[in-house]
Amino acid sequence: MTDAAPIVIIGGGHNGLVCAAYLARAGRKVLVLEASAEVGGAAVTREFTPGFRVSSGAHLLYALDPAIARDLRLAKHGLALARSGLDTVALADGEPLVLNGAIVRSGQLSDADRTELGAYVARQRRYAALLAKPGTGAGFSVFRLLGRMVNNRKTENPAPVPLLQLAFDVRRLGRADMRELLRVGTMNLYDLLDDRFESPQLKGALALDGVLGAKLGPRSGQSFFTSLQRAGAYALPRGGMGTVTGALAVAARAAGATIRISSPVSRLAVTGDRVTGVVLDSGEEIAASAVVSSADPKTTFLQLLGARHLDAEFARRILNYRSLGCAAKLHLALDGVPGFRGVPAAQVGERLIVAPDLDYVEAAFNPAKYREFSSSPVLEITVPSMHDPGLAPAGKHVLSAIIQYAPYDLADGWDAGRDRLLQSTLNVLARYAPGLRAQIVDAELLTPVDLEREFRITGGHWHHGELALDQYMMLRPVRGAANYSAPIDGLYLCGAGSHPGGGVIGRAGRNAARVVLGKVRP
Ligand SMILES: Cc1cc2nc3c(=O)[nH]c(=O)nc-3n(C[C@H](O)[C@H](O)[C@H](O)COP(=O)(O)OP(=O)(O)OC[C@H]3O[C@@H](n4cnc5c(N)ncnc54)[C@H](O)[C@@H]3O)c2cc1C
Secondary structure: OOOOEEEEEEOHHHHHHHHHHHHHHHOEEEEEEEEOOOOOHHHHHHHHEEEEEEOOOOOOOOOOOHHHHHOOOOOOOOOEEEEEEOOOOEEEOOEEEEEOOOOOOOOOOOOOHHHHHHHHHHHHHHHHHHHOOOOOOOOHHHHHHHHOOOOOHHHHHOOHOOOOOHHHHHOOOHHHHHHHHHHHHOOOOOHHHEEEEEEHHHHHHHHHHOOOOOOOOOOOOOHHHEEEEEEEEEEEEOOOHHHHHHHHHHHHHHOEEEEOOOOOEEEEEEEOOOEEEEEEEEEEEEOOOEEOOOOOHHHHHHHHHHHHHHOHHHHHHHHHHOOOOOOEEEEEEOOOOOOOOOHHHHHOEEEEEOOOOOHHHHHHHHHHHOOOOOOOOOEEEEOOHHHOOHOOOOOOOOOOEEEOOOOOOOOHHHHHHHHHHHHHHHHHHHHHHHOOOEEEEEEEOHHHHHHHHHHHHHHHOOOOOOOHHHHHHHHEEEOOOOOOEEEOEEEEEEOOOOOOOOOOOHHHHHHHHHHHHHHHOO
């Protein structure tokens, strides 16, 4: 380690870039090494067929921390929204239900459901704000201070103080909210929604928010908890998600960070019991004052560091870290505006979902437990070109859909399964948009195995690993590597495998920068 050695960040996804920008703004020398030919990770825009561009991983912006967007002046650096505050249109055989948070724009809903929806959404937002806190250092100042004091990864046990902070914040919710959170905290969404609401359509729509990106059905324990990840408003960045990460790269460079693309790291250099640099695939060695990895935890610890530098118990935890993805992505190039039954053309650019009721969602999940997929998948659909015509040739459109419950470890493999899933998905789409098949110019389906290859995420998992209570907050990704630290000096984590998990949020990157700044002197 030399004073001149930069802090090396592995991966230029959004979290790596956020981390780089905060470290550089604090005066540290920063070098980002991105394996791909462009930055962005799973938040990129790509031409998937001539003339048609799409957000090829994440396709909706709903969780980006506004404080990060402000701090890093992302609007100045190129981030603009083509549309914000998208409605959710729950497609149905009959009239769609159109929601925007607690607002019901149209559809059949009883007065009781409308009232209950308001209370439900408000509570979800309060709980979501609470869960975003632990590990962020953003809590009550005395705990922040203590958090720094005990933030010693060698204890392998940074849990007590964040837990105290969490308990304190839960108490501050007030008696009613606290009681309700303790009651529903580990409950499944099926029972909770069934208990609260009458409309099958509404229950299906709300259930989707708890399971998208996870390997959970509405009846799975903890599905209430995962629903808190999606309590934000939906937006479409102009130019696709690549504009978000493009603006982050500009912000990081403006702050003084250096970003090198096409620079895959093959391993970490370890001297004694400290990480002292990285070695690229090319053989080039780069010394580092610290290494911050945004690669997923399995890649970071098992591939880049190597199990020989880990104690057996920690290596076992990482091996058992659940990270098999369960979502696929469909991109369609269309020669016109798709017509969805009951959806006026002006609404086609909203967030469209296929989750007509709770049992449909649960039934779509069931085969995934046995390494199969349902012929009636759950879908989240966007047609971003409705608001952002630059994504497709004049008069034409791109459709992007997340296909929920496509297990990474499909029993007969994805070479055989890809076309089957494509046809099943098109059949479901055709049920709601009867003329769609005839409009398709080209189609691309990315299975979890494709997502793994394209984004270098082990298992192709949206969150770099399942978001479940045993892999969350001070236990994320595993005990001994929480709080953005690792069980070896000189190594930190800043990707979706750290708290608060996946989604284009940026907090993992910012929080990791705070931890590194507390440890690595300029
Ligand atoms: C199909 C799908 C749909 C999604 N939809 C949404 C959505 O609509 N909205 C939303 O908010 N989120 C969504 N997500 C989740 C979101 O995209 C991710 O959680 C988020 O992009 C993770 O960001 P990250 O920076 O932590 O990691 P990543 O984006 O995975 O970035 C990690 C970077 O590290 C690089 N890297 C890995 N290994 C190496 C190495 N050895 N050397 C150098 N570089 C390396 C990778 O190339 C990558 O660029 C979706 C995810 C998927 C897969």
